[in-house]
Amino acid sequence: MVGTSKLGTAVVTGAAGGMGRAIVAELVRMGYRVAGLDIDLAALEQVREQVKKQCSELAAEHEERFLGIGCDLTDEPAIAQAFEQIEQEMGNIVALVNNAGTCFMGEFPDIASDELDRQMTINFSSAFHCCQQAVRRMCSQPGVKKIVNISSNGAYNFDVFDPPHYRASKAALDTLTKDLARRYALDKISVNSIAPAMTETPLFGVLTQEVLDKAIAAMPHGRAMQPSEVAAWVGFLISPAGDIASGNVIVLNQGRDVR
Numbered sequence: 001m002v003g004t005s006k007l008g009t010a011v012v013t014g015a016a017g018g019m020g021r022a023i024v025a026e027l028v029r030m031g032y033r034v035a036g037l038d039i040d041l042a043a044l045e046q047v048r049e050q051v052k053k054q055c056s057e058l059a060a061e062h063e064e065r066f067l068g069i070g071c072d073l074t075d076e077p078a079i080a081q082a083f084e085q086i087e088q089e090m091g092n093i094v095a096l097v098n099n100a101g102t103c104f105m106g107e108f109p110d111i112a113s114d115e116l117d118r119q120m121t122i123n124f125s126s127a128f129h130c131c132q133q134a135v136r137r138m139c140s141q142p143g144v145k146k147i148v149n150i151s152s153n154g155a156y157n158f159d160v161f162d163p164p165h166y167r168a169s170k171a172a173l174d175t176l177t178k179d180l181a182r183r184y185a186l187d188k189i190s191v192n193s194i195a196p197a198m199t200e201t202p203l204f205g206v207l208t209q210e211v212l213d214k215a216i217a218a219m220p221h222g223r224a225m226q227p228s229e230v231a232a233w234v235g236f237l238i239s240p241a242g243d244i245a246s247g248n249v250i251v252l253n254q255g256r257d258v259r
């Protein structure tokens with residue numbers, strides 16, 4: 001069994017990406033053991049190193065805090081296997097952050113059905129299956145358990161560039177948030193979405209420089225948001241302060257879309 005944290009284990013998907021790394025760092029800082037799932041094994045190894053460095057600064061045992069698992073989240077049996085491994089090696093799962101995702105930039109109406117399917121599978125079905133695995137394990141546990149789904153402003157702001165299949169995948173995720181929040185309220189599983197706007201991560205690479213510049217210029221603070229700023233909100237929801245919040249979609253965009 002890995003780890004001794006009293007807080008239990010948090011699972012973060014897409015742990016090796018820009019937002020994922022910041023969320024892992026925040027949860028480690030808070031004292032959680034973190035299991036990180038990602039398809040990118042080399043980048044997961046970098047996260048392991050990052051946690052090692054962070055733990056030496058915190059004077060905490062690194063090996064007890066982070067387990068990186070290579071997992072293609074479009075593969076349901078692989079997700080089931082990863083959760084089995086996490087339970088065996090890290091014990092009780094008390095939090096899940098569905099963060100893995102991407103944005104395909106096909107132009108409607110010329111979006112191939114394969115691109116549509118992949119968009120929905122990576123952004124929505126992966127989170128759906130992770131929730132199935134997590135909820136089964138959370139229901140019998142004491143205390144308030146947490147699920148945080150990383151959605152997007154793109155599901156709500158129709159001024160910016162986001163393609164329709166990306167928007168739809170995130171809108172579906174937010175409906176899952178509300179359904180599970182209601183369905184599992186008595187089991188004390190709090191489920192919320194965080195819907196960020198432009199956050200500086202490698203995902204910016206899907207945009208042309210012109211589109212990126214225009215989108216950043218539209219941010220009221222004149223700059224993109226940072227992954228650590230979004231991670232702080234994830235940490236807040238997972239902390240005891242978040243116990244009484246469930247079924248919300250929290251929009252983070254510097255007030256860009258207030259009318």
Ligand SMILES: NC(=O)c1ccc[n+]([C@@H]2O[C@H](COP(=O)([O-])OP(=O)(O)OC[C@H]3O[C@@H](n4cnc5c(N)ncnc54)[C@H](O)[C@@H]3O)[C@@H](O)[C@H]2O)c1
Nearest residue numbers: 014016017018019038039072073100101152198199201203
């Ligand atoms: N960056 C932004 O401006 C922004 C804005 C709104 C929402 N989001 C959302 O934030 C989340 C994190 O994105 P990011 O900006 O950190 O992007 P990122 O590309 O840096 O990270 C995404 C991570 O997901 C992983 N991943 C992708 N497909 C996978 C699969 N099939 N199996 C396992 N892992 C897979 C990637 O390997 C990567 O590590 C995404 O859901 C994204 O839609 C990002």
